[in-house]
Amino acid sequence: MTDQMAYALVFVLLVVSAFSSACETAFLSVSKARLHQRARLGEKKAMLTLKLVGQPEQMLTTLLLINTLVNSASSSIITALLVEKFGEVGVLYATVVVSATLLVLCEALPKSFGARFTESISLACAPIFLALIHVCMPVVWVVK
Numbered sequence: 001m002t003d004q005m006a007y008a009l010v011f012v013l014l015v016v017s018a019f020s021s022a023c024e025t026a027f028l029s030v031s032k033a034r035l036h037q038r039a040r041l042g043e044k045k046a047m048l049t050l051k052l053v054g055q056p057e058q059m060l061t062t063l064l065l066i067n068t069l070v071n072s073a074s075s076s077i078i079t080a081l082l083v084e085k086f087g088e089v090g091v092l093y094a095t096v097v098v099s100a101t102l103l104v105l106c107e108a109l110p111k112s113f114g115a116r117f118t119e120s121i122s123l124a125c126a127p128i129f130l131a132l133i134h135v136c137m138p139v140v141w142v143v144k
Helices: 003-029 032-040 044-053 056-086 089-116 118-143
Strands: none
Touching: 003 044, 003 056, 003 089, 003 118, 032 044, 032 118, 044 056, 044 118, 056 089, 056 118, 089 118
């Protein structure tokens, strides 16, 4: 894998991590009363979102699994790249860079975004996360 491909993969992994963090906060903060109201009007995404927030253990375990995988993978790739470039001190550089990036860009900002736009993010993300729950079901079942 070329360095450019590795950096592109890390970028994708960090986007997935940020997306998961925003969705997590949105799902946990969304008004169930508003979702019920929209579902009664026949809105399919509201029905899906209600289904998702109605199974918080599966949702949170799936989110935890996804975030753990993408954060570990991005950390490993960045560490390998920086060790190759800077030697052993690359481990220190990777730790600082990855920690700061994950904290700010993949946790704090997405969660504040998720808290601000709970309903729209929840409705948009619910179909994706229901599919992810089904894909991750064997692992979620073991963890449960």
